[in-house]
Amino acid sequence: MLSLFRVFARNPRLLRKLGAAGLLDDASPLPLRQREIVILRTTAHHRCEYEWGVHARVFAKAAGLDEAQLVATRHGTAEAPCWTEQEQALIRVVDELHDEGKLSEEAHSLFVRHWETEQQLEVLALCGFYSTVSFIANTARLAPEPWARCFPDAGEAPSACPCG
Template identity: 50%
Template sequence: MSRIAPLEPPYPAEIAAQFDRIMRGAPPLMLFRVMAGHARAWVKFRGGSLLDRGPLSLRDREIVINRTCALNWCEYEWGVHVTAFAEAAHLTADEIRATVRGDADTPCWSSAEQALLAAVDALHVGATLSAAEFERLGAHYDADQILEIILLCGFYRTVSCLANALDLPLEPGAARFPA
């Protein structure tokens, strides 16, 4: 159980409609149920959502999210994303494992993906990119994509803090970190 109690069904109509839009008919995640019980937090949380069709490919978006969650030891959110998006993002088992156990230079990644992962790692460690890291990223991604990468890293660090600090139980059926 979460350290802050989640909403339990039946949900208020407006919250139920929001859950349906987000989850497309699947039961809402524990994280969403906890956040939705606190109006201000729920509004702010939903306002930061970056799962729309942004400037990054689904694959790049999921690499950023999975790596950010792994660096923050957030098995909860990492598992949700691997389960929900890895297949559609064409992430192989080796690539999924490398988001947790590899580094930016792991050979399964393309040169663009290595630059992407190096940027995620740098943002995690120092909350910035050196000139060389920014230039390397810029060789593969335009300004809109770079801003999206930075936003994703920040948002999913926040999501990781929420899931970890709330001690959310892992979602049933969600992927687990590789051994």
């Protein structure tokens, strides 16, 4: 069992409300790749190596994220050349939500141009949910799972944990 779920289990209501799967079901209106970019960027913003590492190990390959893109979720900018135009817009949206708590007119325009309302709400929910997960994991001082990825240094590929 993941360490995070052992923390959730200390509060049965929290476990019921947040659940083990969170927003990781097949009913998501976002493609897996976009969902994972949002989650990785959100957890990186909150310096949550625990959750970033779980997603980098478990979902990155299936989402088609390569090593450079994993590094960019932690250290890159929205303009990094490894992203498509739509992915750059997504990262800008996530970054502004975390930095400002809202979107500038330009980012909002990109958001509504690239995503339907249901998808926009999913992006917002993922940012909020994984912010909460990051707060919990960081406050509980969860060490990375032994099989998870570690935060990469800038310009380096992610390594296997345990991290030092």
